[in-house]
Amino acid sequence: MQAGASSALLGACSPEVPKLAPGAAPQLTLPGGWVGASVARGHRLREGAPEGPALQGGPIRRCRVLIIGGGVAGLACARGLMQAGIDDFALLELEDQAGGNSRGHQMGGMACPLGAHYLPLPGPHAQAVSQLLEELGLSRQVMGRTVYEERHLCHSPQERLLYQGQWLEGLLPPAESAQAQAQYLKFAQAVAHAQQHLGFAIPSRSLPWRAEHAALDGQTFAHWLNRQGLQDPGLRWYLDYCCRDDFGADASTVSAWAGLHYFASRHGFHPPGWQDSAEREAVLTWPEGNAWLTRRMAQALGEHVHCGRTVLKVSPQRHEFHAQVWHESSQSPEQWRASALVMATPLFIAQRLLGEAAPPALHDATTQMAYAPWLVANLQVKGPLLQRQGARPAWDNVMYGAQSLGYVDAMHQSLVPQAGPTVLTAYWALPQARRAALYQQPWTFWLQQLLQQWGDAHPDLLQQLQRADLMRWGHAMSIPVPGLRGSPALAHLAESPNGIHFAHSDLAAYSVFEEAYNAGHRVATRLRSQLQGPARR
Ligand SMILES: Cc1cc2nc3c(=O)[nH]c(=O)nc-3n(C[C@H](O)[C@H](O)[C@H](O)COP(=O)(O)OP(=O)(O)OC[C@H]3O[C@@H](n4cnc5c(N)ncnc54)[C@H](O)[C@@H]3O)c2cc1C
Known part of the structure; x- marks a missing residue:
């Protein structure tokens, strides 16, 4: 989805020696804009469900299990149900594409991430994730050992750091x-x-x-x-x-x-100087990031996944749950009824949707939580950038002392021998105090900010830049602030209080693929044993 894509005039510098300092001379036209999230849907969600007939009409749809949210956790829950032979379920997702924070994008025919971009090789406790990777053909067992598909392991060089004017291998x-x-x-x-x-x-x-x-x-x-x-x-x-x-x-x-x-x-x-354990530090990555995983998970679920459905209100009734839903493409309401409910949205959204019906633990947990805003900028470049001396371009490129986190190269995993056009994906975890600015300032403001930070590393970036698509994540991930991981309220939510199943990475106090997947898988396992008896309809 291309929300608000437009052309913009950016302040730049001389075409021959394009410096990226602010306020320098000629103007440059650059296409780009905000992508990836519908502002109108976010608004609808923030404003809450309007009361009255407008939202209460529309078709009534029934299923045994209703999953709200199609990020990694919701998809993992749905996958677990399907594998257990429970197929009377529906997953409702607000965006037009499932995957949540692990969605992808395309620029100039090249795939690139919108959010999550890698998965470290799972350790011994992440069994459900290991199983997923095997099912997706990313790993196999050879004489009792797990062997990963070379093609999807991050190729060398993996990381480099711009430190005192030159690139060094590794990030330390x-x-x-x-x-x-x-x-x-x-x-x-x-x-x-x-x-x-x-x-x-x-x-x-x-x-x-x-x-x-x-x-x-x-x-x-x-x-x-x-x-x-x-x-x-x-x-x-x-x-x-x-x-x-x-x-x-x-x-x-x-x-x-x-x-x-x-x-x-x-x-x-x-x-420095210690022996590295290369295998434990290996990561799986793809041009589109972890969207490679979520697309496959969603595809396997077929018509169970209903995208473009914004859930506005959820009410537990005596024997079932009711959900008021806005069908985005027809701009009309739908009513969903189910005997089991899985809330696979961030917890602050679950709190909003449940309102007074929320279990007290949800209120307690959300008052302790803080969410980080993130900016992700996909920069499509015509060709290789000028390089300072030192380590050669890597998958992950970080500048010492910069406010942003650096960038990954979407063509890094490609087997093309010559570097050419690519998409560089820049990541920036912003302080919470800048969330409002993330929404108020135009995309060109944020692009300028990034370009200034990159000026030292790649003075020709502006000259090579063809297009910039920026994604803002207002509440990207739960920050593990002191006291949150040990919070009894958070732990209680994993026990399905009031018969509501919560499945989201927020339950872990921080956000990574394995925690999200595990949260969904755990709920599917619980539902499997609960639903052995006849369905309550
Ligand atoms: C910029 C960024 C980079 C990251 N990089 C990595 C990485 O490299 N590796 C890694 O492991 N993790 C990374 N993460 C963490 C990432 O959040 C997790 O890996 C994972 O994607 C979280 O999945 P989830 O299902 O818990 O949550 P979410 O992705 O938050 O999924 C929740 C879903 O619910 C939907 N939803 C919300 N409200 C409603 C509603 N009212 N009605 C219907 N649907 C609704 C949302 O649209 C979303 O799809 C990154 C996160 C961000 C933001």
């Missing part, structure tokens, strides 16, 4: 002194200790929650790092970067549990 800034090296080592030891003695896993609720976890959850990561004496600027920049990249906020906002979980639940922390 070099330890400039013996003192810095000692700090890197100390943090690595703390992570190894956490892995061995506390237990961290993805999905995070697959291991017991202990008092030590709660103590970490009760403070910010920055506070914990300060108390450990870990203040080296390079290390702290890197840790901030990792938190912004995975959780949408820096170390002063996320909990120490989250900061350690990032490393301890996956590959650990490898300071």
Whole structure:
């Protein structure tokens, strides 16, 4: 969907030496705009269901299980039901495409992500995800070992960092002194200790929650790092970067549990000079990002998926659930009735849809939560950009000290030997205070902001740029703020209070594919055992 695509005049600089500093000379016409989310549907949702006949009419549709929300969690739940032979279900999705935060886009015939762009190889606790990957042909068992399809593993070089004017391999800034090296080592030891003695896993609720976890959850990561004496600027920049990249906020906002979980639940922390465990750090990625996965999940569900359906209100009745739905293409209401309800939307939306019928735990959890706004900019370029010296272009390219998170190259996985036209996808987790500006400022404002940050790395970017499609995620992901992961209210929502099944990555306090998939899969497993008896209709 191309919402608000238009042409714009951007302030640029001389065509021969195009600098990206603000306010410089000639004007350049550049096509582009906001894409990916319908502002009108968001409005409808925010304003709530108008009372009265306008919304209460329309056809009445019935199914046994109604799933609201077609992100990874909703799709995983539907997939689980189908695999269990339960096919009397419907999934309603507000957008015209399922996938939620893991949707894709196209520019100049090239696929690119709108949100999530990679999946780390699942660890031993993410069994449902491992099974999905096998079913999709991404992995197979060879003599008791999981072997992944080379084509979909991120090719080398994976990451590089622009540091003091040159590109370095990897994202960790070099330890400039013996003192810095000692700090890197100390943090690595703390992570190894956490892995061995506390237990961290993805999905995070697959291991017991202990008092030590709660103590970490009760403070910010920055506070914990300060108390450990870990203040080296390079290390702290890197840790901030990792938190912004995975959780949408820096170390002063996320909990120490989250900061350690990032490393301890996956590959650990490898300071310069330590031996890397290459296989654990490998990631699966595709030009369109994780939309490669969600498209296949949605396709397998066929007509069970109903896109362009904005659910405006959900009311539990004595023996069933009623949902008031707005059918976007016909601009008319529909009434859905089901004996089981799965809320696979973000929790703040579930709260809005259920209103007074929401279980108290939902209210308690949402008052503790904070959501990060994100900007994703897909930049279609004519050809390879000028490169500073050092490491060659990688899949993930990050600039030390920049506000945004860097960019991935959609053609990185292509087997074409010569670099040519591509789409560079820039990611930026914004502070919550900038959410309003994300909606108020025009797309050209945000593009300018990005171009300024990239000026040093790629002074010819503006010259190569053909089109820019920007996506704004107002409430992109739950930030694991102190106290959230250990919140009893959040844990209670996973127990299906008031007979309502909640399935969303929000239940984990932070957002990654494995947590979302697991949330949906868990609900499908529960429904399977509940629905063994005759359906309540
Ligand atoms: C910019 C960005 C980059 C990311 N990168 C990665 C990454 O690389 N790897 C990774 O693992 N994770 C990444 N994530 C995290 C990502 O959120 C999860 O991987 C996953 O996609 C979350 O799925 P979900 O089902 O929990 O939620 P959502 O994606 O939020 O799905 C909820 C769905 O409900 C729908 N909905 C909402 N309200 C209604 C309504 N009223 N009626 C009908 N439908 C409704 C929404 O449209 C949406 O489709 C990223 C997230 C963002 C925003």
